Amino acid sequence: MAAGLAASAGARPALEHVSGAATTEKGIRKVPTFCDICFWKCGAIAHVKDGRLWKVEGNPEDPLSRGRLCPRGTGGVGAYFDPDRLKVPLVRRQKRGQEEWVQTTWDEALNVVAGKMETIKTKWGAEAMALFAHGLGGTFLKHTLKAYGSPNIAAPSFAQCRGPRDVGFALTFGEEIGSPERTDIRNARCLVLIGSHLGENMHNTQAQEFAEAVGAGASIIVVDPRFSVAASKAKHYLPIRPGTDMALLLAWMHVIVGEGLYDKEYVAAHGYGFVQFQAELEPYTPEWAYPETGIAPDAIRETAREMARYRPATLIHPGRHATWYGDDSQRSRAVALLNALMGSWGRKGGFWTPSSMDVPGYPYPAYPKSTKGKVDNPGSRHRFATESITTGIREATLTGQPYPVKGWMVYATNLINALPNQEETIRAIQALELLVVVDVAPSEIAGWADVVLPESTYLERYDELNVESFREPFVALRQPVLHSPHDQKPNWWIARTLAGKLGLQAYYPWKTIEDYLDHRLAKANLSFTELKRKGIIRGAAVPVYFDDGVEPSFPTPSGKIEFYSTQLHDAGFDPVPKYTRHPEPPAGSFRLLFGRAPMHTFSRTQSNPLLHDLMSENEVWVNADVASRLGLDDGRYVRLRNQDGVLGQRIRVKATERIRPDCVFMVHGFGHTSKMMRRALGKGASDAQLITRYKTDPLMGGTGMNVNFVTIEAEA
Amino acid sequence: MARYGMVIDTRRCVGCMDCVVACKTENQVPEGFDRDWIATDTTGRFPNLHLEIRSERCNHCDAPPCVDCCPTGASHVEPFGHVVLVTPEQCIGCKACLASCPYDARFVNPDGFADKCTFCIHRVKEGLDPACVSVCPTRCMTFGDLDDPRSEVNRLIESRTHHALIPAAGTSPRIFYLT
Numbered sequence: 001m002a003a004g005l006a007a008s009a010g011a012r013p014a015l016e017h018v019s020g021a022a023t024t025e026k027g028i029r030k031v032p033t034f035c036d037i038c039f040w041k042c043g044a045i046a047h048v049k050d051g052r053l054w055k056v057e058g059n060p061e062d063p064l065s066r067g068r069l070c071p072r073g074t075g076g077v078g079a080y081f082d083p084d085r086l087k088v089p090l091v092r093r094q095k096r097g098q099e100e101w102v103q104t105t106w107d108e109a110l111n112v113v114a115g116k117m118e119t120i121k122t123k124w125g126a127e128a129m130a131l132f133a134h135g136l137g138g139t140f141l142k143h144t145l146k147a148y149g150s151p152n153i154a155a156p157s158f159a160q161c162r163g164p165r166d167v168g169f170a171l172t173f174g175e176e177i178g179s180p181e182r183t184d185i186r187n188a189r190c191l192v193l194i195g196s197h198l199g200e201n202m203h204n205t206q207a208q209e210f211a212e213a214v215g216a217g218a219s220i221i222v223v224d225p226r227f228s229v230a231a232s233k234a235k236h237y238l239p240i241r242p243g244t245d246m247a248l249l250l251a252w253m254h255v256i257v258g259e260g261l262y263d264k265e266y267v268a269a270h271g272y273g274f275v276q277f278q279a280e281l282e283p284y285t286p287e288w289a290y291p292e293t294g295i296a297p298d299a300i301r302e303t304a305r306e307m308a309r310y311r312p313a314t315l316i317h318p319g320r321h322a323t324w325y326g327d328d329s330q331r332s333r334a335v336a337l338l339n340a341l342m343g344s345w346g347r348k349g350g351f352w353t354p355s356s357m358d359v360p361g362y363p364y365p366a367y368p369k370s371t372k373g374k375v376d377n378p379g380s381r382h383r384f385a386t387e388s389i390t391t392g393i394r395e396a397t398l399t400g401q402p403y404p405v406k407g408w409m410v411y412a413t414n415l416i417n418a419l420p421n422q423e424e425t426i427r428a429i430q431a432l433e434l435l436v437v438v439d440v441a442p443s444e445i446a447g448w449a450d451v452v453l454p455e456s457t458y459l460e461r462y463d464e465l466n467v468e469s470f471r472e473p474f475v476a477l478r479q480p481v482l483h484s485p486h487d488q489k490p491n492w493w494i495a496r497t498l499a500g501k502l503g504l505q506a507y508y509p510w511k512t513i514e515d516y517l518d519h520r521l522a523k524a525n526l527s528f529t530e531l532k533r534k535g536i537i538r539g540a541a542v543p544v545y546f547d548d549g550v551e552p553s554f555p556t557p558s559g560k561i562e563f564y565s566t567q568l569h570d571a572g573f574d575p576v577p578k579y580t581r582h583p584e585p586p587a588g589s590f591r592l593l594f595g596r597a598p599m600h601t602f603s604r605t606q607s608n609p610l611l612h613d614l615m616s617e618n619e620v621w622v623n624a625d626v627a628s629r630l631g632l633d634d635g636r637y638v639r640l641r642n643q644d645g646v647l648g649q650r651i652r653v654k655a656t657e658r659i660r661p662d663c664v665f666m667v668h669g670f671g672h673t674s675k676m677m678r679r680a681l682g683k684g685a686s687d688a689q690l691i692t693r694y695k696t697d698p699l700m701g702g703t704g705m706n707v708n709f710v711t712i713e714a715e716a
Numbered sequence: 717m718a719r720y721g722m723v724i725d726t727r728r729c730v731g732c733m734d735c736v737v738a739c740k741t742e743n744q745v746p747e748g749f750d751r752d753w754i755a756t757d758t759t760g761r762f763p764n765l766h767l768e769i770r771s772e773r774c775n776h777c778d779a780p781p782c783v784d785c786c787p788t789g790a791s792h793v794e795p796f797g798h799v800v801l802v803t804p805e806q807c808i809g810c811k812a813c814l815a816s817c818p819y820d821a822r823f824v825n826p827d828g829f830a831d832k833c834t835f836c837i838h839r840v841k842e843g844l845d846p847a848c849v850s851v852c853p854t855r856c857m858t859f860g861d862l863d864d865p866r867s868e869v870n871r872l873i874e875s876r877t878h879h880a881l882i883p884a885a886g887t888s889p890r891i892f893y894l895t
Contacts, residue, residue: 054741054744055738055741055742056741058851068734068850068851068852068853068855069734069851070732070734070853071732071733071734071736071737074734074737074738075737075741077741198730199730199731199732199854202730202732202853204853207732207853207854208853208854208855210730211728211729211730211853211854211855211856212855214727214728215725215727215728215855227762227763229767229769230730231765231767232765232766232767233727237765239762598730598731598732599732599733599737609747610737610740611737613737613740613747613750614733615733623762624762656758657758657760657761657762657765658758658762658765658767659762660762660763
């Protein structure tokens with residue numbers, strides 16, 4: 001049946017077999033592609049044995065995976081076989097959130113979506129339709145939404161994740177860190193991780209380079225309230241009091257500037273406003289920082305000197321999930337400034353300059369121009385936001401200001417667990433006339449949808465080309481390895497078919513995705529046939545360091561590294577970062593911290609049978625002494641209750657020496673409540689559920705989420 | 717003939733479990749079972765701690781009690797590489813080997829036979845590393861011939877401090893952990 005439907009859709013490449021069951025295929029077939037279990041997009045080679053998907057390995061030609069995938073990538077097979085994956089289009093039968101569905105055809109489902117979108121456009125204007133899309137797979141849906149006339153396209157990766165970091169670095173160096181990060185970890189001789197748990201945070205190339213740096217004997221300094229895996233590799237582990245990172249950063253800079261340990265030549269050549277910066281640092285002595293951070297002055301001085309000893313090959317890692325306390329872009333700016341003092345930007349062992357292949361986009365007609373502008377950041381109240389703010393769209397949906405939002409399309413992002421304060425998200429959903437979810441696997445947000453559209457996994461579809469900005473230029477192809485086992489469709493087909501139903505055919509002049517890809521590649525003088533065979537085509541290596549011929553350039557207003565930021569001053573913010581003291585947990589409460597595990601991506605992978613087998617539930621890390629005092633044995637179930645009275649789900653205690661007594665930690669992404677996620681349902685607890693409070697970064701609208709406090713209640 | 721062994725650098729390992737999932741896919745290990753796994757040992761008091769992360773599996777011991785106790789000869793030392801293997805067709809599922817293994821490295825496959833790590837000998841015969849070694853993003857594992865004095869495994873053992881698991885069991889395990 002699947003094959004028949006597929007043929008009628010015209011979406012199928014000529015593959016030998018269906019899902020491995022009734023196939024005559026013999027032997028081992030290897031198909032290069034790139035992974036989609038996280039957003040890192042590692043080059044991979046899928047192996048099919050006798051017609052059945054066997055395994056996925058790294059593509060040795062790929063500079064991201066370097067022939068080795070991470071556990072999620074290796075577990076990519078499980079995404080294909082996941083019995084819980086979305087199979088057919090679903091239309092809501094009962095009330096939103098009840099997960100009562102009518103299975104339907106693609107034609108009918110897309111007719112419903114297109115019909116509602118037409119109504120919304122007529123009643124409220126095209127801007128009332130917003131798209132939340134995470135990752136490369138969202139490319140074509142974004143195109144359809146732009147063609148429809150909406151400028152409101154956002155991803156949690158900005159306001160809930162790396163936004164403050166990119167803004168902080170751009171304010172300082174004029175350029176963002178980007179993704180994959182432009183960090184030269186493999187050549188760093190001193191690596192500083194402040195709240196960044198590389199290794200648990202398994203971004204493949206970064207984890208590989210981290211191990212390389214450890215193996216090469218680099219001096220590792222780790223600052224974390226938790227004795228992370230990275231901390232176990234460190235020469236210096238600084239168990240900081242949560243929320244005081246800025247105090248440590250300022251004290252480090254005080255020492256480095258005060259003792260003249262910074263790269264004076266580099267700062268003289270490239271710095272702007274150093275004198276004012278130096279004056280601002282005056283009060284931040286290690287003795288001042290001690291009571292704030294809990295880090296002894298000697299340890300602050302010693303680690304500052306350690307960093308200076310190895311400069312410019314000293315890398316203070318910018319981190320990734322940077323939305324902690326609401327002053328995050330200023331903290332990231334402090335990280336940027338510390339790197340500037342080391343002279344590491346543009347230098348080996350610091351930050352390289354990325355490059356990419358020149359692959360022209362497909363020529364499309366111009367998009368309609370919105371007269372209303374974007375909805376998420378009215379009056380540019382977050383002056384330095386460089387991307388759309390998800391929570392801004394949510395707020396507009398709730399308030400109708402600056403104008404109403406009536407439809408959400410959600411691609412590959414589980415907004416219920418990605419945005420802080422679930423109640424606000426659910427209230428916003430209730431105000432919608434249309435909620436469409438497009439995804440591979442079910443999720444809580446899919447449970448709330450009016451229409452759920454099942455996407456093919458990355459192993460079953462062509463996708464947009466990956467023309468990555470990286471250490472070396474390359475272009476990578478995702479191509480189908482197998483047919484979709486049910487009635488799933490690739491995102492490009494969904495986006496194109498929807499556009500057709502909306503009367504936007506002109507925006508899809510290509511008939512098949514192969515035509516699209518071939519057209520783009522031909523314009524770049526690249527061979528589609530060769531790319532299909534190899535999966536990756538690499539460009540000529542180009543210089544990546546100043547010393548190798550990269551021309552130093554800092555596209556800030558001053559054209560230099562801004563130790564003092566005039567643009568921040570003019571906008572009414574601190575031109576040099578200052579310390580803000582954040583509220584502490586009340587007696588008997590703990591700060592709730594959350595983070596990553598290497599085998600799961602957000603809340604997207606818990607139902608993947610292979611990855612579920614590696615980690616089926618999360619635990620709450622509680623300091624061993626605290627656990628003992630509270631009578632909580634290791635492995636016992638508890639519930640956390642937050643400051644607003646929200647009671648979390650059942651979760652096991654991990655009584656451990658590896659965390660401070662004033663905070664608890666849990667891996668993000670568990671505690672699923674969707675009935676459709678049978679394997680993951682009810683296992684572990686959701687941190688997101690307990691994040692009812694958040695603090696907004698005034699510069700760029702990021703939501704600081706480490707501001708919630710919990711008590712621990714034993715389960716009977 | 718080679719005598720295969722493995723050297724694992726615990727300083728490089730981040731415990732990501734890629735080795736575990738690679739084994740599962742390579743060998744189609746049934747859901748809920750593992751031929752290899754990650755162990756963590758924390759010592760000390762916060763914040764002065766030491767954490768050792770180890771990828772563990774059958775140690776392919778030089779003196780394997782699982783082979784000695786097997787009533788049918790299903791558990792045996794394969795001449796190729798001196799690896800310890802199980803012939804499923806000969807296994808009666810008596811679990812004597814499970815009880816004898818000090819490393820708890822074996823399980824009963826749902827199909828009824830004792831199952832465990834094979835050092836991916838099907839790959840090694842093709843000149844490849846075992847799947848766990850080949851996949852490891854941190855490159856913390858090295859596989860090779862312990863009888864070859866010039867092998868990388870011997871070079872690592874000679875150049876770094878190392879330990880094997882439960883030496884008191886007297887099984888002469890062939891997996892070594894660099895510290």
